[in-house]
Amino acid sequence: MDDAKAGNGAAAEAQALVDLLTPIVKAWPSDYALEANSIAIQVHGGAGYTRDFPVERLWRENRINAIHEGTNGIQAMDLLGRKLLADQGKAFALLSARVQATCSAAAQHPQLNMLAENLGMRWQRLAPAIGAAGSAARSDMTLALANAYLLLDAMGHAVVAWLWLDQAVCALTALQGTPAQTPRSKLLHGKLAAAKYFIEWELPSKDAQLARFAAMDPLCRDIDAEIL
Numbered sequence: 211m212d213d214a215k216a217g218n219g220a221a222a223e224a225q226a227l228v229d230l231l232t233p234i235v236k237a238w239p240s241d242y243a244l245e246a247n248s249i250a251i252q253v254h255g256g257a258g259y260t261r262d263f264p265v266e267r268l269w270r271e272n273r274i275n276a277i278h279e280g281t282n283g284i285q286a287m288d289l290l291g292r293k294l295l296a297d298q299g300k301a302f303a304l305l306s307a308r309v310q311a312t313c314s315a316a317a318q319h320p321q322l323n324m325l326a327e328n329l330g331m332r333w334q335r336l337a338p339a340i341g342a343a344g345s346a347a348r349s350d351m352t353l354a355l356a357n358a359y360l361l362l363d364a365m366g367h368a369v370v371a372w373l374w375l376d377q378a379v380c381a382l383t384a385l386q387g388t389p390a391q392t393p394r395s396k397l398l399h400g401k402l403a404a405a406k407y408f409i410e411w412e413l414p415s416k417d418a419q420l421a422r423f424a425a426m427d428p429l430c431r432d433i434d435a436e437i438l
């Protein structure tokens with residue numbers, strides 16, 4: 211946002227990225243911070259469910275974040291309809307170039323090579339899925355948008371994986387000058403472990419969702435409310 215206001219040559223590009231990423235920045239944390247709150251309740255067992263600790267209150271209070279400031283369902287339609295399809299993929303191309311640059315930087319490190327490959331492969335699947343929505347939109351816009359939430363969720367995971375890979379590159383570089391077993395070294399190793407966990411465990415969990423989105427399945431849109 212600072213770059214978009216700076217008024218230099220990169221301002222338009224920065225604004226396009228802000229516009230594209232806004233629905234993800236709003237929706238992803240409101241879905242997954244809530245999931246973290248839920249896991250925190252589980253970790254505490256029965257004491258997490260009661261009011262002995264503040265974790266149930268955090269879950270209850272954070273539940274609003276997927277609803278207000280534009281429900282996440284509306285954010286999903288904004289991402290697909292206005293940010294991806296309406297500008298013919300220009301902002302997506304800018305973001306893809308940044309993701310690719312991070313993957314190239316990570317691939318230089320043997321420890322991060324597989325993570326870069328993992329993210330790069332999954333990022334490449336987004337464009338054909340968005341293209342399927344673009345094709346559907348030419349004849350049936352409601353079908354194109356019907357399962358937009360699946361794309362928001364899968365792309366949100368890919369964006370967060372990109373941010374973790376970027377942090378992993380920084381952490382690995384910083385570790386070179388950091389004495390072992392110091393708090394800073396532990397922090398940097400923690401970043402590397404979190405990046406590996408997210409990219410190897412969480413990111414692939416959205417593969418089926420992205421495939422379902424790309425199929426442009428009308429089932430949920432067309433199901434007759436009378437038969438439910």
Ligand SMILES: Cc1cc2nc3c(=O)[nH]c(=O)nc-3n(C[C@H](O)[C@H](O)[C@H](O)COP(=O)(O)OP(=O)(O)OC[C@H]3O[C@@H](n4cnc5c(N)ncnc54)[C@H](O)[C@@H]3O)c2cc1C
Binds near residue numbers: 278281
């Ligand atoms: C605690 C709290 C504080 C709030 N504070 C404020 C405030 O300070 N200022 C303010 O202006 N508002 C505030 N709100 C209102 C909030 O912005 C709205 O609740 C929110 O925008 C959702 O609108 P809605 O409740 O009418 O739900 P609806 O719009 O009826 O949505 C219900 C469901 O239908 C989905 N949906 C809606 N339209 C479509 C569509 N066209 N296609 C597919 N799905 C659709 C939504 O995604 C959602 O899942 C607050 C709400 C709460 C609960």
